[in-house]
Amino acid sequence: MNNFRLLKKFCCLVLLFIMFVACFQGLVACGKDDYIKKTAKKLSTYNIEAGYDDVTKIVSAVLTCEYKNDNEAVLEQLKFHLYPNAYRENAKNKLVSSNLITYAYKNGYSYGHIEVKSVKVNGDAVAYEISGTDNDILIAPLSTQLYPDEKVSVEIEFETKLANIWHRLGYGDNTVNLNNWYPILCYYDKTEGWLTDPYYSVGDPFVSGIANYNVNLSVNSNLIVACGADLTDKQVNESTTRYCFSAVAVRDFSIIMSSAFLTDTVKGGNTTITYYYFNDQNHLNTLNIALDALNYFNNSFGTYPYDTLSVVQSDFYQGGMEYPRLVMVSAGQQESSYKKATVHEIAHQWWYALVGNDQVRNAWMDEGLTEFSTMLFFENHDYGIDAVNDIKTAKTSLNNFLDITRNYYKNIDTSINRSVNSYRNETEYAYMCYVKAMIMFDDIRVIMGNVKFVKALKDYFNNNKLCLAVPANLIQSFSKAYGSNMESLFDTYLTGKEKTI
Numbered sequence: 001m002n003n004f005r006l007l008k009k010f011c012c013l014v015l016l017f018i019m020f021v022a023c024f025q026g027l028v029a030c031g032k033d034d035y036i037k038k039t040a041k042k043l044s045t046y047n048i049e050a051g052y053d054d055v056t057k058i059v060s061a062v063l064t065c066e067y068k069n070d071n072e073a074v075l076e077q078l079k080f081h082l083y084p085n086a087y088r089e090n091a092k093n094k095l096v097s098s099n100l101i102t103y104a105y106k107n108g109y110s111y112g113h114i115e116v117k118s119v120k121v122n123g124d125a126v127a128y129e130i131s132g133t134d135n136d137i138l139i140a141p142l143s144t145q146l147y148p149d150e151k152v153s154v155e156i157e158f159e160t161k162l163a164n165i166w167h168r169l170g171y172g173d174n175t176v177n178l179n180n181w182y183p184i185l186c187y188y189d190k191t192e193g194w195l196t197d198p199y200y201s202v203g204d205p206f207v208s209g210i211a212n213y214n215v216n217l218s219v220n221s222n223l224i225v226a227c228g229a230d231l232t233d234k235q236v237n238e239s240t241t242r243y244c245f246s247a248v249a250v251r252d253f254s255i256i257m258s259s260a261f262l263t264d265t266v267k268g269g270n271t272t273i274t275y276y277y278f279n280d281q282n283h284l285n286t287l288n289i290a291l292d293a294l295n296y297f298n299n300s301f302g303t304y305p306y307d308t309l310s311v312v313q314s315d316f317y318q319g320g321m322e323y324p325r326l327v328m329v330s331a332g333q334q335e336s337s338y339k340k341a342t343v344h345e346i347a348h349q350w351w352y353a354l355v356g357n358d359q360v361r362n363a364w365m366d367e368g369l370t371e372f373s374t375m376l377f378f379e380n381h382d383y384g385i386d387a388v389n390d391i392k393t394a395k396t397s398l399n400n401f402l403d404i405t406r407n408y409y410k411n412i413d414t415s416i417n418r419s420v421n422s423y424r425n426e427t428e429y430a431y432m433c434y435v436k437a438m439i440m441f442d443d444i445r446v447i448m449g450n451v452k453f454v455k456a457l458k459d460y461f462n463n464n465k466l467c468l469a470v471p472a473n474l475i476q477s478f479s480k481a482y483g484s485n486m487e488s489l490f491d492t493y494l495t496g497k498e499k500t501i
């Protein structure tokens with residue numbers, strides 16, 4: 001063997017090593033969102049062709065739902081929520097709690113609705129039914145029974161009229177908010193069947209499964225469009241622009257538009273964050289908070305698998321609102337509230353968008369955990385928010401609320417494992433599902449210690465992403481990380497028997 005041969009052999013080994021490293025890195029890179037792509041193949045798909053008229057404030061659209069029966073049940077009909085009908089005049093379910101009316105209807109009362117024009121099943125027109133307490137459920141009869149894993153195509157032509165309201169759906173002075181704007185499938189529960197909860201004024205009264213979306217939207221070209229999806233194409237035709245969006249494995253589809261939007265963009269991990277704003281002197285600081293939050297939650301809970309996240313300053317009557325890959329942050333808040341709302345809504349990307357839950361019956365699961373995740377973030381980042389003191393203040397404030405309420409009502413239900421419509425009012429809901437649930441997670445962290453607590457959250461995320469988790473899933477992850485059954489501890493808080501508060 002001579003030196004040349006040795007050198008040749010060495011070069012071959014180096015080359016093999018480089019190839020191995022490249023392959024390994026490739027595998028890791030492919031693996032990052034493999035579960036999204038894998039899951040997407042099994043899902044139902046919504047294809048929507050829509051146009052928005054900024055003068056009449058009407059969205060005209062044709063939606064085709066390529067539905068796959070992923071239940072064990074045989075189905076004879078599909079049910080869809082018609083959430084825009086909650087915005088009608090004289091709707092039976094209150095859209096806005098009494099104490100928030102002036103924040104929502106800033107320009108006086110205004111109403112919207114959705115009109116279904118036709119429904120076709122596998123290409124044939126069918127006699128559909130509109131039901132629900134507020135005409136908020138669409139029932140599409142199927143011509144033949146749909147067995148598990150079988151598919152059916154349902155086409156719905158509809159028009160959604162927006163109200164002038166600072167709400168999830170509606171237009172304000174600065175933004176047009178297109179949320180819960182199209183017929184979306186009701187969630188099919190194994191034991192309950194279709195969940196047809198109406199639009200409650202309290203909480204985020206939505207339960208939805210994961211689906212794929214292809215949405216084409218034509219709008220006046222002066223509008224800048226923020227969306228929880230990838231922009232796949234953009235065609236400018238004289239005064240209108242047609243945007244083509246695509247999102248796989250998401251729980252809902254959100255769009256916010258404004259002619260006044262300015263944008264800043266930054267990349268964190270595998271995700272590009274775009275901040276859309278119309279009035280933020282500290283916009284770079286807001287973008288930085290969003291970036292830090294994304295990185296922190298990526299490391300703490302698990303990697304955010306989507307390519308984009310839109311953070312959108314919006315005309316909205318509360319602090320903010322979460323949708324998959326898009327969060328609304330309300331304009332006009334105090335600086336500290338704005339920072340907290342930004343982080344809170346981003347935390348919801350993990351506890352709602354990725355790990356879903358029944359937000360009507362188990363609101364504490366996303367709101368409590370999101371509120372505590374927000375505190376965790378500010379404990380570890382210096383943005384002028386004293387998280388330790390905020391938790392102390394929250395305990396005092398909760399106790400004051402309970403004292404006052406007990407004096408007034410003589411009794412108070414401090415359980416948090418109940419439906420959003422069972423709370424007496426918005427304040428009680430906020431104290432139970434946000435404040436008390438956050439305190440519960442803080443108490444549990446003290447018992448478990450930081451390391452085990454974060455381990456529990458990672459496990460919970462990993463085992464329940466893209467699913468609809470139930471309390472048992474969460475308790476199981478905490479028990480596993482703690483090394484002992486934590487069910488009775490959780491139970492005391494959930495059922496209102498705790499003595500620690």
Ligand SMILES: [Zn+2]
Pocket residue numbers: 344348366367370
């Ligand atoms: Zn929230």
